[in-house]
Amino acid sequence: MDSIRITGGVPLHGTIAISGAKNAALPLMTCGLLTDERLTLSNVARLADIATMSQLLAQHGIEVTPNGRSLTLGGKITNTEAPYEIVRKMRASILVLGPLLARTREARVSLPGGCAIGTRPVDLHLKGLEAMGAQIELDGGYVNAKAPQGLKGATIVFPFVSVGATENLLMAAALADGQTVLKNAAREPEITDLATCLIAMGAKIEGLETDTLTIEGVKDLHGADHAILPDRIETGTYACAAAITGGDVFLENARAADLGAVLTSLAEAGVVITEAQNGFRVTRANGLHGVDVTTEPFPGFPTDMQAQFMALMTVAQGASLITENIFENRFMHVPELARMGAKINIQGSSAIVRGVKHLTGAPVMATDLRASFSLVLAALAAQGETTISRVYHLDRGYESVEQKLAGCGARVERVG
């Protein structure tokens, strides 16, 4: 199993190119199930999760052909079952449910189950599809869904914001009979990217970037070309890397507007963002200051940036209160950061971080995707050597980590 070894203490200097967003690419790939025509996605990051989604779609009959940074999806649906062996590797697999039901009126999809960061139920996805006329049974860990009369438009009011349920229902509604209104819908930039691609495929959707999406179902969708937006979480993560090392890094392709509350929190912490035409530069005025953050749906502070921001706060002056509102178990990086000298106390869904003068290198273990990068950040700032094991978590969602960091002077290598 691969590990990453980092010798800390080098301020990062240089340019890091931000890749296409994982959390946009995965739902966008499932759009390949919505048409027999070819869908070409460009700016696709080279990630383990993209390979897993390609494998899932291939066994449904949709071939995914890579060409540089593009993927072309095409083919007819030949199988409507998403098996546990693939779904368990990646939660985004549940996003085939809406498209399969809309297209073939049936689907059998393994329940993704819980994962390290929390239980992550999918009841809102299922209730929404039921409101659109689907009959759903749970059997042997699988969702068995049928819509013998086809899906019908409905008004669905989400009791709280769900990114995945908004995506699943948006795709299903695009091909349903009549009008669907999704209220209290998620408005993450990845949702807007998905809606933009669906519109290019012939879908009729209004209300982009708002919490109410109105979809007039159409009979068929057609092929399209779509460029995936830059990854806002990778952007925020490398902004933290520049800041924690006191470096000066230009994040190429980064879009400040997509960062929401991350931008404000970084600024409050003393990080200076200077926007340019094709990205932005990240530097630090002086020292870092403790800042309180609470995770919330977009445009609030994203749960996917919580671990990385906490790493930054471990070396800030003063204390910060970090509250995790989305997932009940997303503090697994805390004991690992503590092994490097961080002072953090967990109280329920909050962590109190008291900044220390410096962290020290240690062997640590990655437990999930973003937790992994929080350890990379701590390692970059720490005195001495850190070895991070189980980096397969990192490879799910960060492309070419060692190359991107080494390109800015970091002493980093992958060890077998």
Ligand SMILES: CC(=O)N[C@H]1[C@@H](OP(=O)(O)OP(=O)(O)OC[C@H]2O[C@@H](n3ccc(=O)[nH]c3=O)[C@H](O)[C@@H]2O)O[C@H](CO)[C@@H](O)[C@@H]1O
């Ligand atoms: C709102 C939010 O920040 N969503 C995050 C969530 O998306 P993801 O789509 O995985 O999760 P949801 O947005 O659906 O979940 C939001 C909340 O709703 C709950 N829930 C969700 C669906 C459901 O059917 N029933 C239910 O109870 C979840 O447990 C969670 O507490 O994790 C992704 C990976 O970290 C992030 O990229 C998303 O930004």
Ligand SMILES: C=C(OP(=O)(O)O)C(=O)O
């Ligand atoms: C947890 C994440 O991804 P997933 O929903 O695929 O598990 C993430 O992107 O931080």
